Amino acid sequence: MLDFLKSPIVAVQDFYILTGRALANVVRPPHYADDIAIQMDSIGVGSLMIVMLTSFASGLIITMQMARALQEYGATDQVGQIVALTLVRELGPLLTAIVVAGRNASGIASELGSMKVTEQIDAMRALGTDPIQKLVTPRMIATAIMLPVLTVVADFVGMIGGFIIAYFTIGLSPTQYWKTAYTALQYNDIVQGLMKPFMFGFVISLVGCFYGLRTTGGTQGVGRATTEAVVVGMVWVFILTSLITRVFVNLH
């Protein structure tokens, strides 16, 4: 009667087993430093331009919209504070994670999925290599390191976008904008802003690897795995950001 629950429960169980083995491999030899470096380049440097573009546009838009709202209260000089808080606490990590989930979770799922359907994963196992150690752990480490780095860049570029509007449209001085932005940020915000992408990095990479490694059904299966990885990765990013924000709001 409850047969329909079997498949999702097995999938969750498999995901936890994959996560456990990928995490255990972080301290267990052999370590594939070359693969980690390649993935850091692909995920970090490869995503840099699109992350910068997204956050720059976000900074511009937030400043334009907030300036209008703040004008009614005569508080446009506080726009730097709002841009900084919004970007560092929420939008910087979230937008970066969404971009990386769209770009890299799909890339990971399609790469591993193609390897699965062409028996490269089986070949790897047959040749005495653990695919989780060789393929999953390097991608997990690389994403968990590079996503916070990308987020810091995104936050800064977003604030530059905000500054351009604040300076040229609203007429704020650089000191006004950057001082309010800087003083608004507390230690709590920085921790929150870095912890989120660190957690997102694990989830995005592991979801991508999970769907890639369970691909079946040829090229059509690869396409399906890629779509599922992006959708599930993004859903988990939204769930996690809500949970972490809730924890930090309570701490505050």
Add this chain to the structure above:
Amino acid sequence: MAGQTQEELLRFDGVTIRFDDQVAVNNVSFSVTPGQTRVLLGAAGAGKTTLLKAAIGLLPVNEGTVSLFGQDITGLSEKELFELRRRVGVLFQEGGLFDSLTVEQNVAYPLVNRKKKIGAELVHQKVKDALSFVELTHTLEKFPNELSGGMRRRVGIARAVVTEPPLVLYDSPTAGLDPITANTIMTLVAKERDTQQTANLIVTHRYQDGEIMANFSYNSKREGLEPSNLAAGGSANAAKSQTIFMVMNAGRLCFEGSQAELEASKDEYVSKFVLRRR
């Protein structure tokens, strides 16, 4: 293991493998001894590839036991299996080459990724030797997608034999190839058997593949195959007696015996493989 001799490289004992409710391999028993070639014939979906993958623990077994080099592998962890698998050469259906690595890196992979590290010079030399064995030394820097299907299969053979394993498993080595290329591949399989004295398990749907293994030997001087009865010395004549045919139908082994017994079989399914040849 009861009834198991130390000589056996691979042994299946009442092995059953299921995928959900579907039985892919049903109560299969056989063994492979040193120098022996087993040719497993069967139509698509008969369970041949599943059986081959179970031989090195790539797929779990539901019932029965699989022993590799005298060790029961059915209860071993993936990590414990890695050491045993390194002693077996495997050619996958489409070659199973790593797309992102060059031919040289692909063939070097089993040498580089083993516990006992060997020097880069020696790795390079062994890779060149293995590629020379399959006559593809000029492809060192190429990527698999730059090669033809037959060449990919030959690189796959080079990777399978580069560590000089005592047992080599071939999954449909000639599937999807033209007859000339298929004969080239089978020549290489026979060459490996006759020059390195390896035991082989060949999964195929082509009776001709088994016929080549049973009736032809590799002549190193002439660098080609010749009928075993013409080959010099008694060792080459062993090809026929050392080649055993098995036929699989819907997960079950429905025939096991020599080429003569296979050709004489009255079983409707078994005779289809031979009759098609006649």
